Amino acid sequence: MQALIDVILPVFLVVGFGYVLVWRKFLNDLAIDGxxxxxxxxxxxxxxxxxxxxxxxxxxxxxxxxFSFYTGAGTCFALGLIGARYVFNRSWEDSVAIGFCALFSNSVLLGLAITERAYGTDALAGNYAIIAMHSPFCYGLGITVMEVVRAREAGTAMTRLPATVLKAMFSNVLIVAITLGFLFNISGLSVPGVAQGALDMMVRTALPTALFALGGILYRYRPEGDLRVILFVCALSLLLHPLITFSLSNGLGVPDAGMRSAVLTSAMAPGVNVYIFASMYGRAQRVAASTVLIATALSIFSAWFWLSVLP
Structure with missing residues (x-):
């Protein structure tokens, strides 16, 4: 109970604050989008x-x-895709978008924030390692499978597939920032002191601002679409993914700090990026939006459970 009060609820209160202010029309969609x-x-x-x-x-x-985290993520993507196609009879393109919902955890806005509140800023190395691979892995997998499906259905050649995937990935500012961070790290370069001070100020705004805006955006995502599909994706994201990650982490001897980062991140709801991915292709948008809303609410309980289980 203490973890719920001290760690989880403050994060979701910031989300809820954004939600309420948009609901009560203190802020409009244009302001929240900004x-x-x-x-x-x-x-x-x-x-x-x-x-x-x-x-x-x-x-x-x-x-x-x-390996523990991304094996779980990849497994949930495959099961989400196959389940959407063969259990719920969705089209192949819809099925890829639904699989992406089960693949993409909210690693920054929720995973990073809750891990930081639970274990402190010194316990985030594993989170940042996951985040560094997250967008490249998830977008690379999702875009590749979607483009393969579209090419097969249209009967066109797939020679342009690598260029399409790379262009989509490196137009994402998060991937550009991750790449630059790696280059600075490997090269030993450092940011000048004055610029680093300004950067530190910007960094402190990131999580509270993003959590607040997430609440505002969630208000417009009404629970629509096929409820069975939504609950199926929620089960994959909030139950199966952390279970696989926890089991593999234990079996492979991942240190406690790394295990906490991996399991808590895997227990988070799908991020808003799943709706962005669905919108890119015009597929399963209502399912993606509703899944983000419902799973974000349910992740309060998944985070609470794993905080009580983890060492």
């Missing part, structure tokens, strides 16, 4: 760049940790 654009395209990229420019690559990037 706040989220600042968070996603400025503040959060600054956070990721700063973290990866300074992270200890030898200790943060534990192959067993990454």
């Amino acid at each position: 706040i989220m654009k600042f968070a996603q395209q400025v503040a959060v990229p600054c956070l990721l760049f700063n973290a990866l420019a300074h992270i200890d690559l030898n200790t943060g990037f534990d192959p067993a940790l990454l």
Whole structure:
């Protein structure tokens, strides 16, 4: 109960504050979109760049940790795709978008925030390692499978597939920030003191601003679409993914700090990016939006459960 009060509820109160202010029309959609654009395209990229420019690559990037997390994510993607196609009779393109909902955890806005509140800023190396791989892995997998499906259905050649995937990935500002952070880290470059001070100020705005904007955006996502599909994706994201991650982490001997980061991140709801991915292709948008809303509410309980289980 103490974890719920001290760790989880403050995070969701910030989300709820954004939700209520939009609901009561104190802020409109245009204002929330501006706040989220600042968070996603400025503040959060600054956070990721700063973290990866300074992270200890030898200790943060534990192959067993990454294998545990991304095996769970990939398994949920495959099961989401297959279940949507063969159990719920969705089209192949809809099925890829639904599989993506089960693949993409909210690793930054929820996973990072809850892990930081639970274990402190010194326990986030595993989170940043996961985040560094998250967008490249998830978008790379989702876009590749979607383009293969579309090419097969249209009967066109797939020679342009690598270029399509790379263009889509590197037009994402988060991936650019992650890449630059790695380059600074590997090269030993450092940000000048004055610029680092400004960067630190920007970093401190990232999580609260993004959480607040997330609440505002969730207000417009009404629970619509096929409820059975939504609950299926919620079960994959909130139950199966952390269970696989926890089991593999235990079996592979991932240190406690890394296990906490991996399991808590895997227990988070799908992020808003699943709706962005669905909108890119015009597929399963209502399912994606409703899944984000419902799973975000349910992740209060998944986070509470794993905080009580983890060492």
